[in-house]
Amino acid sequence: MDLSKEKKIAMYQDMLKIRLFEEKVFELYGQNIVPGTIHLYAGEEAVAVGVCTNLRKEDYIVSTHRGHGHCIAKGARLDKTMAEILGKKTGYCKGKGGSMHIADFSIGMLGATAVVGAGIPIATGAGLSIKLRGTDQVAACFFGDGASNQGTFHEGVNMAAIWKLPVLFICENNLYAMGTHQRRVMLVKHVMERAVAYGIPGVCVDGNNVLEVYEATLEACKRARNGDGPTLIECKTYRRKGHSRWDPATYRPKGEVDEWLNKDPIQRMKKHLIVDGVFSESKLIEIEEEVMNSIEEAVKFALDSPFPQPEEALEDVYA
Amino acid sequence: MNIPKITYRDALRQALIEEMRQDPTVFLLGEDIGRYWNGAFKVTAGLAEEFGEDRVRDTPISESAIIGAAVGAAITGMRPIAEIMFGDLTALAMDQIANQAAKIHYMFGGQAKVPLVIRTPFGGGVNIAAHHSQSLEAWFMHVPGLHVALPSTPYDAKGLLKTAIRSDNPVVFCEHKLLYSLEGLVPEEDYTIPFGVAEVKREGSDVTIVATMFMVNKSLQAAEILEKDGISVEVVDPRTLVPLDKTTIIDSVKKTGHLVIVSEDCKTGGVTAEIAAIIAEEAIDYLDAPIKRVAKPDTPIPFSPPLEKEIIPDKERIVDAVKQIRKRGS
Ligand SMILES: Cc1ncc(C[n+]2csc(CCOP(=O)(O)OP(=O)(O)O)c2C)c(N)n1
Ligand SMILES: [Mg+2]
Numbered sequence: 001m002d003l004s005k006e007k008k009i010a011m012y013q014d015m016l017k018i019r020l021f022e023e024k025v026f027e028l029y030g031q032n033i034v035p036g037t038i039h040l041y042a043g044e045e046a047v048a049v050g051v052c053t054n055l056r057k058e059d060y061i062v063s064t065h066r067g068h069g070h071c072i073a074k075g076a077r078l079d080k081t082m083a084e085i086l087g088k089k090t091g092y093c094k095g096k097g098g099s100m101h102i103a104d105f106s107i108g109m110l111g112a113t114a115v116v117g118a119g120i121p122i123a124t125g126a127g128l129s130i131k132l133r134g135t136d137q138v139a140a141c142f143f144g145d146g147a148s149n150q151g152t153f154h155e156g157v158n159m160a161a162i163w164k165l166p167v168l169f170i171c172e173n174n175l176y177a178m179g180t181h182q183r184r185v186m187l188v189k190h191v192m193e194r195a196v197a198y199g200i201p202g203v204c205v206d207g208n209n210v211l212e213v214y215e216a217t218l219e220a221c222k223r224a225r226n227g228d229g230p231t232l233i234e235c236k237t238y239r240r241k242g243h244s245r246w247d248p249a250t251y252r253p254k255g256e257v258d259e260w261l262n263k264d265p266i267q268r269m270k271k272h273l274i275v276d277g278v279f280s281e282s283k284l285i286e287i288e289e290e291v292m293n294s295i296e297e298a299v300k301f302a303l304d305s306p307f308p309q310p311e312e313a314l315e316d317v318y319a
Numbered sequence: 320m321n322i323p324k325i326t327y328r329d330a331l332r333q334a335l336i337e338e339m340r341q342d343p344t345v346f347l348l349g350e351d352i353g354r355y356w357n358g359a360f361k362v363t364a365g366l367a368e369e370f371g372e373d374r375v376r377d378t379p380i381s382e383s384a385i386i387g388a389a390v391g392a393a394i395t396g397m398r399p400i401a402e403i404m405f406g407d408l409t410a411l412a413m414d415q416i417a418n419q420a421a422k423i424h425y426m427f428g429g430q431a432k433v434p435l436v437i438r439t440p441f442g443g444g445v446n447i448a449a450h451h452s453q454s455l456e457a458w459f460m461h462v463p464g465l466h467v468a469l470p471s472t473p474y475d476a477k478g479l480l481k482t483a484i485r486s487d488n489p490v491v492f493c494e495h496k497l498l499y500s501l502e503g504l505v506p507e508e509d510y511t512i513p514f515g516v517a518e519v520k521r522e523g524s525d526v527t528i529v530a531t532m533f534m535v536n537k538s539l540q541a542a543e544i545l546e547k548d549g550i551s552v553e554v555v556d557p558r559t560l561v562p563l564d565k566t567t568i569i570d571s572v573k574k575t576g577h578l579v580i581v582s583e584d585c586k587t588g589g590v591t592a593e594i595a596a597i598i599a600e601e602a603i604d605y606l607d608a609p610i611k612r613v614a615k616p617d618t619p620i621p622f623s624p625p626l627e628k629e630i631i632p633d634k635e636r637i638v639d640a641v642k643q644i645r646k647r648g649s
Binding site: 179181 | 619
């Protein structure tokens, strides 16, 4: 793999950005500053970053209820993302969407849907539009193991397959849908196996290894941009915390949790960079400080921003 | 005898337990309703332990197949109770609900019955935005063949759910997120509340408020405030939208001559629209002022707290509505 040093640094930095951002959101939630609920991406950073490193600004992504990481990896601004999570007027959706519905159409981030599985056919549609417009863009669709049991998965993937649409179906398999372990709701071991049913390639990667995710996506992007159609990429990963903020996740056995926490994607990339001689420890500390500062600034921006005026609730219903 | 005070959530659970104990054909299916999560709002806590996972089935995230499978089981001798985790997500199962469950009895000339209950929570107020906050009960009123129940108290929740489970028709059983922790007196013994029987939750003589679900509470609070201003308010809770107890509503309007209808769903084509139309058609002569509706404006539900607060009806708006029609005609 001919990954430049700069690209590797950027990937590490983006993963760290997501992790520290999510830790901040968790902290603010505990202080009652974040309304509603939150689903953190911490632990799964390598998936969004590995995928989005292959995407250009004009490429699309479709996101989920667990979407903060997707936004950041695609290049969304931290301040407007944080402001949206806090329900502020300066947020990406003027406070109308919140944590579960962030979107930044200016960078091809077509939005997070909280209806599990609903994004899959939408990504197919973005792929159809690309094909009809004749560009070489791609659309990447993130969805969970749980979402792959929705009818929309079957319909959306099949349609993208028959029309050879430039779509990357990225299954973030974190083993659970809320408290439901994958093995209780599907008999195949890997979601990837389902690709056979649609006649498209399916691959399974270590979703906590950003380089593996990157490589698989690189291949899928090539195929898509070449007009060869979609790929199903399953990334095995794990959420560091519960499903949502108040879920203690006691349904996960301790041994399993420990095993996965030991496979932390950021620590692994860090080790790789040091062993590879890309980085010195001190350079890494520098990066960490830089990232931390950008998050502090984003928090300050969000906290200082006003809430929308009540009457704004009535705006934007129609274009 | 001492009647225990329990929550709406516990009252629903009591109904489920009592019916499951006495009828082996009753079973539950839904996402995360079993021992690992106990249901998103904890209504089914402990049920998998008592009845086993055959009768308290965790499903994949497949709303259309949850309802479809429930329909298939219902027409072949079982009495399924399907839980859809959020009311908004009934949209995913709409074909199975509206075209299949609702029509099977009629379309097949009465050969089959569909004894199915779909339990689902509606309502806003907890800042979970456009996909988890809607009140869609009016969708189901529009489909002949479905019954629609929507309890506002723990007592009604238990009695109506037991009726729903014993019914041979598909019932959309609407719950409300903000009611689950509400407490009320609920007898431990078996009782049912028939469908199509409204309850006057508070008697009054000047203005009738017809309200459903969480809006019953807000209307009762508004009535307290209005009483201090010398306005006597009667609050009527239909408890089921289909069948609808027109008689109780019309009798109340005959007495007061003023009608305010309060519901959390959208105003256009909604619960308030239907009730207003019925009164306009059948009881307009008894009205001393135009009907007033307090409903959610026709927008999706926004996330940000000040925005959401702006569109969900509250007691202040109910008080205003009552005062406005009192000014118009008295
Ligand atoms: C259609 C639908 N059904 C149920 C829910 C409630 N819900 C929200 S997230 C979730 C689990 C999703 O699991 P998965 O797709 O694996 O994503 P993960 O949360 O693990 O990232 C469920 C059941 C929903 N939002 N939408
Ligand atoms: Mg999952």
